[in-house]
Amino acid sequence: MEYKFxxxxxxxxxxxxHRIAGYASxxxxxxxxxxxxxxxxxxxxxxxxxxRGDKVRMLWQHDPAQPIGIWDEVAxxxxxxxxxxxxxxxxxxxxxxxxLLQAGAVDGLSIGYRTLRAEAVPGGxxxxxxxxxxxxxxxxxxxxxxxxxxxxxxxxxxxxAMTAQLRAARAxxxxx
Numbered sequence: 652m653e654y655k656f657x658x659x660x661x662x663x664x665x666x667x668x669h670r671i672a673g674y675a676s677x678x679x680x681x682x683x684x685x686x687x688x689x690x691x692x693x694x695x696x697x698x699x700x701x702x703r704g705d706k707v708r709m710l711w712q713h714d715p716a717q718p719i720g721i722w723d724e725v726a727x728x729x730x731x732x733x734x735x736x737x738x739x740x741x742x743x744x745x746x747x748x749x750x751l752l753q754a755g756a757v758d759g760l761s762i763g764y765r766t767l768r769a770e771a772v773p774g775g776x777x778x779x780x781x782x783x784x785x786x787x788x789x790x791x792x793x794x795x796x797x798x799x800x801x802x803x804x805x806x807x808x809x810x811x812a813m814t815a816q817l818r819a820a821r822a823x824x825x826x827x
Contacts, residue, residue: 669720669738669749675760675787677731685776686769693727695767696784708786709736711744713763715786719745722787734760734787748789761790 678690700707707725711717722736738745751757768781 669740669745670735671720671738671752671789672724672733672735673760674731675725675734675762678729680731681776685772685774686779687772687776688731688779688782690729691727692779692782693725693732693784695781697725697727700784707734707784709738710763710786710788711748712790713761713786713788717744718742719748719789725784725787732762732784732787752789757789757791759790759792761788762786763788 676688676693678688678692681687699705707722708715708718709720709722711719719742720736720738722734724733724735726733738749740746740749748757762782762784763786765783765785766777766779766781767783769777769779771777
């Protein structure tokens with residue numbers, strides 16, 4: 652099994668209670684190992700898992716003995732692999748993870764996977780074309796130094812800014 656840590660644009664949002672959401676993988680972002688995940692790389696694995704009724708596991712630091720929650724949603728979109736789920740409050744490690752997320756001590760997502768199809772890139776690295784996704788972990792040290800956590804307050808601030816931009820755009824269109 653391989654592990655791939657969140658790219659620079661990856662975000663992890665700590666939402667209400669124990670809910671979390673973010674991008675576990677961003678398409679087109681080259682990681683420190685030189686690999687780049689291409690759009691559609693997860694589609695086959697997600698379809699197979701859905702047909703079997705399987706779920707992508709939420710682990711703590713890639714430790715299969717430490718599941719800490721449930722990913723309720725794992726899907727590709729135009730940006731990458733979007734995940735949304737919840738830390739389980741009855742699991743001690745999940746409560747610790749939540750506290751660490753809130754304090755900013757944990758700041759990353761990381762995927763555990765097996766490469767099914769890839770192409771070598773001149774100069775090193777690979778284009779990852781098809782992956783078998785096993786798990787998405789919360790991690791302390793993501794492969795990308797720029798990976799960050801977005802807090803609820805940041806989400807609300809960003810929503811406020813987007814709302815103001817939308818109002819300005821509507822006003823502009825109304826003047827046309």
